[in-house]
Amino acid sequence: MTLQELSEFYKGKRVFVTGHTGFKGTWLCRILALCGAETYGYALEPPTDPAVFRIIGMDQAMDSQIGDIRDLGSLSRAFERAKPEIVFHLAAQPIVRDSYKDPVYTYETNVMGTVNILECIRRGTETRSFVNVTTDKVYENREWEYGYRECDPLDGYDPYSNSKSCSELVTHSYQKSFFEDGRCAISTSRAGNVIGGGDFANDRIIPDCIRAAAAGKDIIVRNPHSVRPYQHVLEPLAVYLAIAMEQYKDGKKAGYYNVGPDDTDCVTTGCLTDLFCEAWGDGLQWINRYDGGPHEASFLKLDCSRIKKVFGWRPRYHVKEAVEKTVEWSRAYLKGEDMAKVTDQQIREFFL
Numbered sequence: 001m002t003l004q005e006l007s008e009f010y011k012g013k014r015v016f017v018t019g020h021t022g023f024k025g026t027w028l029c030r031i032l033a034l035c036g037a038e039t040y041g042y043a044l045e046p047p048t049d050p051a052v053f054r055i056i057g058m059d060q061a062m063d064s065q066i067g068d069i070r071d072l073g074s075l076s077r078a079f080e081r082a083k084p085e086i087v088f089h090l091a092a093q094p095i096v097r098d099s100y101k102d103p104v105y106t107y108e109t110n111v112m113g114t115v116n117i118l119e120c121i122r123r124g125t126e127t128r129s130f131v132n133v134t135t136d137k138v139y140e141n142r143e144w145e146y147g148y149r150e151c152d153p154l155d156g157y158d159p160y161s162n163s164k165s166c167s168e169l170v171t172h173s174y175q176k177s178f179f180e181d182g183r184c185a186i187s188t189s190r191a192g193n194v195i196g197g198g199d200f201a202n203d204r205i206i207p208d209c210i211r212a213a214a215a216g217k218d219i220i221v222r223n224p225h226s227v228r229p230y231q232h233v234l235e236p237l238a239v240y241l242a243i244a245m246e247q248y249k250d251g252k253k254a255g256y257y258n259v260g261p262d263d264t265d266c267v268t269t270g271c272l273t274d275l276f277c278e279a280w281g282d283g284l285q286w287i288n289r290y291d292g293g294p295h296e297a298s299f300l301k302l303d304c305s306r307i308k309k310v311f312g313w314r315p316r317y318h319v320k321e322a323v324e325k326t327v328e329w330s331r332a333y334l335k336g337e338d339m340a341k342v343t344d345q346q347i348r349e350f351f352l
Contacts, residue, residue: 197329
C-alpha cells in the first residue's frame with residue numbers, strides 16, 4: 001500500500017489516537033499527518049526524555065490532549081470534542097519488567113483503559129472503525145517452535161502480557177455485546193517487537209544499544225538467547241492503517257490479526273545486537289550480562305498467514321534493514337539534523 005493510497009482514504013478523516021505521545025503513537029500520527037487526516041491525540045505526557053513526539057514536532061502538528069486513559073470523564077470529553085470516525089487504541093503500560101514493579105497500574109491502564117475507550121465508542125455515534133493494538137505476548141506461551149495463530153489460547157504470563165490478554169477479551173466482549181449491528185467495525189492487532197528511530201524507552205534492547213553507542217561504551221545484553229519477532233515500527237503501523245481503512249469500507253474484514261516478520265527475521269537478542277554493532281560501526285561490541293530477572297518467554301514468534309491472506313500484506317524490511325534504518329535515524333538525531341524531515345523521508349521510502 002502506498003502513501004498516496006492511504007492519503008486518498010485518510011485525508012479529512014477525523015482520527016482519534018490514544019497513546020499518541022509514545023514511540024509507536026508518534027510515528028502513527030506522523031503518517032496520518034502526511035495523509036491529511038484530522039488527528040486528535042489523548043495520552044499522558046511523553047514517557048521518555050528525550051521524546052520523539054517533541055523531537056519531530058508532533059506536539060505542534062496535531063490536536064494533542066494530555067490525559068490519563070484511566071480517567072473516563074476526561075477521556076469522554078476529549079472523545080466528544082473529536083467526534084472521530086476512526087480510533088486507534090495504543091495507550092498502554094508497555095514494559096514487562098515495569099509490570100512486575102507495579103501490576104495494579106499496569107492492569108488499570110491496559111484493561112480499564114480499553115474498557116474506557118470502548119465505552120466512549122459505545123456512547124457515541126460517529127465511530128465506524130476501531131483498532132485495538134495489543135501484542136504478540138497475549139498468547140499462552142508454551143515455547144513451541146511454530147508461530148502462534150489468532151485461534152490459539154490467550155493467557156499472558158507476566159502482568160503486562162496478561163493485562164493485554166485481558167484487553168483482547170474486553171474488546172471481544174464489547175464487540176459481541178454492543179456492536180453486532182455493524183455500526184462500528186472492531187479489530188485487534190497483535191504485533192511483535194518493534195524497533196526504529198526515536199525509541200528512548202528503558203529496558204529495551206535497541207534503545208540500550210543506542211545509548212551505549214552514543215556514550216562510546218560496550219552494550220550490556222541481559223538475555224542474548226531469547227528469540228523475538230523483531231520488525232521496523234512502520235511495519236505494524238502500515239497494518240493498523242490498512243485494517244482500519246478496509247474494515248471501515250467492509251465490516252467483514254474486522255477480526256483478530258497477527259502482524260510480525262517472516263520466520264527468517266525471528267532472531268535472538270544476541271543476533272539483533274550483532275546486526276546493530278555491524279550497522280553502527282566504530283568497533284562497537286556487546287557483553288553478555290544475563291541477570292536472571294523476572295520471567296519472560298524465551299521463544300516467541302507469530303503465524304501471520306491470516307493478515308497476508310486477507311489483506312495481501314507482506315513485510316517490507318528484513319531485520320537487517322530495520323536495524324539499519326534505526327541506526328540511520330539515530331545518527332541523524334545525534335548530529336542535530338531536522339528530525340521531522342528525516343522521519344518523513346523514512347516514511348515515504350517505506351510506502352513507495
